[in-house]
Amino acid sequence: MVVTPLREVPLPPEWGIGLSLKDESAQPSGSVKHRLLRAAFVQALAAGQITEGGTVVMASAGPAAVAGAYFARMLGLDFVVVVPRSTRPEKVAAIEAAGGRCHPYHPPAAIYQEARRLAADTGGFHLDHFAAAHAIDWRGVTSTDGVRGGKVTGGGHAGDGSAGYGDGVFRGGDVRGGAVEGGAGGGHIAGEIFEQLGRSPEWIVAGAGTGATSATIGRFLRYHGYETRLAVADPENSAYFPGWASGVSDYATGMPSRIEGIGRPRMEPGFLPSAIDLVVPVPDAAAVGALAHLRALTGIAAGGSTGTCLWAAWRLIDRMRAEGRRGDVVVVMGDAGAAPVLDGDAYAAAIGRFLETGSLDVPQ
Known part of the structure; x- marks a missing residue:
């Protein structure tokens, strides 16, 4: 940590x-949203919403996109970010450098709807970081069961607090060393x-x-x-x-x-x-x-x-x-x-x- x-x-x-x-x-990740996106990914893993080698889609052109790309790359996931077409080139470059793929869209107010559509069309997971804002444990203690020492423990079913991925670790996605250990x-x-x-x-x-x-x-x-x-x-x-x-x-x-x-x-x-x-x-x-x-x-x-x-x-x-x-x-x-x-x-x-x-x- x-x-x-x-x-x-x-x-x-x-x-x-x-x-x-x-x-x-x-x-x-260099992002103020690092803690939030870590918690959001842990929550999605524990609920079985993210599958090995799958796609994660979110809408953002800010720090959340950079943090999301960081964790997706760590887990070996395809990460698509729907950004306003007017997004500055240096911000697009920062997202791509972190491992994301940018999908420009117009008008800006519709990027959230476009992210939901893309996720549905690709069979991916729509990561709504606004809805995930409550994923962080505000008490300062670990609250997400099924995540131990930075790995997803296996054998569970979606929604029961465990991940259900057999041995529980994505290939290339052992998220230890200051990434998502310690739960949400x-x-x-x-x-x-x-x-x-x-x-x-x-x-x-x-x-x-x-x-x-x-x-x-x-x-x-x-x-x-x-x-x-x-x-x-x-x-x-x-x-x-x-x-x-x-x-x-x-x-x-x-x-x-x-x-x-x-x-x-x-x-x-x-x-x-x-x-x-x-x-x-x-x-x-x-x-x-x-x-x-x-x-x-x-x-x-x-x-x-x-x-x-x-x-x-x-x-x-x-x-x-x-x-x-x-x-x-x-x-x-x-x-x-x-x-x-x-x-x-x-x-x-x-x-x-x-x-x-x-x-x-x-x-x-």
């Missing part, structure tokens, strides 16, 4: 506040944060795409009785902030997010508002500015979803200072990919002044 690193962002020591990045891009969930991201810090952070900040990461962290915090609060950073055009604020579970904006991997035009079933303490709406330009400042300060190159979360973290740190609170803020660093081409200079400058003066002036 890979324990991803915490990367410290230096703050004035007299503040008594720590800022760290939980670098999920350090996963073997494996190492828990929040549990790792607590162990690495050696104390409870004041805030954990995450983005929301499927909603799986935030739901998993929020449930973990409540199950174990931690006082740590969870904030979700939400980009422009996303339904999560207005849906959370209004309590409307089917809220929709009908507009796509410009930040890769997070933000959705509708509230997804994996998003759990009751497990979240705060949703912070973040201008896309603020995400770009936060990334530019991060790189100048630390040399860390990150992507748009990390920038979105980082700006939310700066807002929370400003609030902590105003309230006289000390403690840690941990940002889930979800990607190392590209960010939108926007002018974020005003936001980068505001962060720089904040570190000098202790006062965050938000650009208008």
